[in-house]
Amino acid sequence: MTAIVDVDNLTKTYDGGLTALSGVSLRIEQGEIIALLGPNGAGKTTLISALCGITSPSSGRATVGGHDIVTGYRKARAMIGLVPQEVALEPFERVINTVNFSRGLFGRRRDDALTEKILRQLSLWDKRRARIRELSGGMKRRVLIAKALVHEPRVLFLDEPTAGVDVELRRDMWRVVEGLRADGVTIILTTHYIEEAEAIADRIAVIDKGRILLVEEKTALMTRLGRKTLRIDLREPVEAVPASLADYDLELAPDGRSLSYHYDTRGDGTGITRLLQALAAAGLGLRDIQTTQSSLEEIFVGMIREGAA
Numbered sequence: 001m002t003a004i005v006d007v008d009n010l011t012k013t014y015d016g017g018l019t020a021l022s023g024v025s026l027r028i029e030q031g032e033i034i035a036l037l038g039p040n041g042a043g044k045t046t047l048i049s050a051l052c053g054i055t056s057p058s059s060g061r062a063t064v065g066g067h068d069i070v071t072g073y074r075k076a077r078a079m080i081g082l083v084p085q086e087v088a089l090e091p092f093e094r095v096i097n098t099v100n101f102s103r104g105l106f107g108r109r110r111d112d113a114l115t116e117k118i119l120r121q122l123s124l125w126d127k128r129r130a131r132i133r134e135l136s137g138g139m140k141r142r143v144l145i146a147k148a149l150v151h152e153p154r155v156l157f158l159d160e161p162t163a164g165v166d167v168e169l170r171r172d173m174w175r176v177v178e179g180l181r182a183d184g185v186t187i188i189l190t191t192h193y194i195e196e197a198e199a200i201a202d203r204i205a206v207i208d209k210g211r212i213l214l215v216e217e218k219t220a221l222m223t224r225l226g227r228k229t230l231r232i233d234l235r236e237p238v239e240a241v242p243a244s245l246a247d248y249d250l251e252l253a254p255d256g257r258s259l260s261y262h263y264d265t266r267g268d269g270t271g272i273t274r275l276l277q278a279l280a281a282a283g284l285g286l287r288d289i290q291t292t293q294s295s296l297e298e299i300f301v302g303m304i305r306e307g308a309a
C-alpha cells in the first residue's frame with residue numbers, strides 16, 4: 001500500500017543559512033496517528049509547513065495522498081487540514097463565519113449541519129455569534145481546530161494544538177481525534193506533552209536538529225518505558241555471576257558488589273520472587289535492594305543527548 005504521506009529525503013535551509021530539516025524521510029499510512037516529538041527548534045513546524053506548502057523545501061520530495069507537495073500543491077493541500085502553532089485569526093470576524101469561510105477557501109459548498117456538528121464538538125456552538133477578539137486564548141485554539149476540520153481533510157496536521165490550554169480542551173480534542181480516527185483520517189501531531197502522545201498516537205517520531213532520530217510503534221516504546229531495573233547490593237563482593245543465575249541476565253558491577261536485573265512491569269510476572277530465591281540458594285547475602293525506572297521523558301532526553309554527541 002502506498003503511504004498517504006510520503007516524505008523522501010526532505011531538506012530545508014532557510015534564507016539566513018539555517019538548516020532546519022536535513023534529509024527527513026518518513027512514511028505515514030492512511031488512518032495512522034503519529035506524534036512528532038522533539039525540543040524547541042527541532043524542525044517540527046518546518047516539516048509541517050513544508051508538507052502544507054507554506055514553506056518550500058530546499059531539496060527532496062514529498063507527497064500527500066499521492067500528490068507532490070510542490071508540483072501538485074493544490075491537490076495535496078485540498079486533502080490537508082492544518083491547526084497551526086500560532087493563532088492567526090481575523091479579530092473582528094464572527095466564529096461561525098470564520099469557520100464557514102475556511103471551507104469555502106477549498107471550493108467546498110457551505111454545509112451548515114457539518115459546521116454545527118464541529119462547533120458543538122468543540123464546545124463553540126454557544127459562541128458562534130461572538131467575534132474572535134471576544135474569545136479567550138483557549139477558545140481561539142478551538143476555532144483553529146474547527147477551521148482545520150470544516151473542509152473534511154483526509155490528513156490533519158496538529159501543531160501543538162493543546163499548548164497552554166486547559167485539561168477540558170485537551171480532552172475535547174482527544175475525543176475529536178478519536179472520531180476522526182474512526183473515519184480513517186490520518187493525523188500528524190506535534191506536542192510537548194508526552195502523555196498526550198501516549199494517549200492518542202499509534203507511532204512516535206522523535207526529531208532533533210532537523211533529523212528524525214527514531215520512529216517507533218508507541219506500544220514498543222511503552223514496553224521500553226515499562227522497563228525497570230532492580231539493583232541488588234551484595235553483602236560480600238563476587239568475582240562473577242554464579243552459573244545458577246545465568247537465566248536472569250544479571251549485570252555485575254565492576255566492583256563485584258552489586259547485581260542489576262532488568263524487568264518489565266507490564267509483563268505477567270517480574271521474576272523478582274524467583275530471582276531472590278535463586279540468590280539465596282546460591283548463597284548470596286543481600287545488603288540492600290532498590291528499583292529505578294526510565295521514563296519516556298528520560299528515554300527522549302537520553303536519545304537527544306546521544307544525537308548531539
Ligand SMILES: Nc1ncnc2c1ncn2[C@@H]1O[C@H](COP(=O)(O)OP(=O)(O)OP(=O)(O)O)[C@@H](O)[C@H]1O
Nearest residue numbers: 014016018020038039040041042043044045046047
Ligand atoms: N522563517 C524562518 N526563517 C529562518 N529560520 C527559521 C524560520 N522558521 C524557523 N526557523 C528556524 O528553524 C529551526 C526549526 O524551527 P521550527 O519552528 O521548525 O522548530 P519546532 O520543532 O517547531 O520548535 P517548537 O517546539 O519551538 O515549535 C529553528 O532553529 C528556527 O529558528
Ligand SMILES: [Mg+2]
Nearest residue numbers: 044045046085
Ligand atoms: Mg513548532
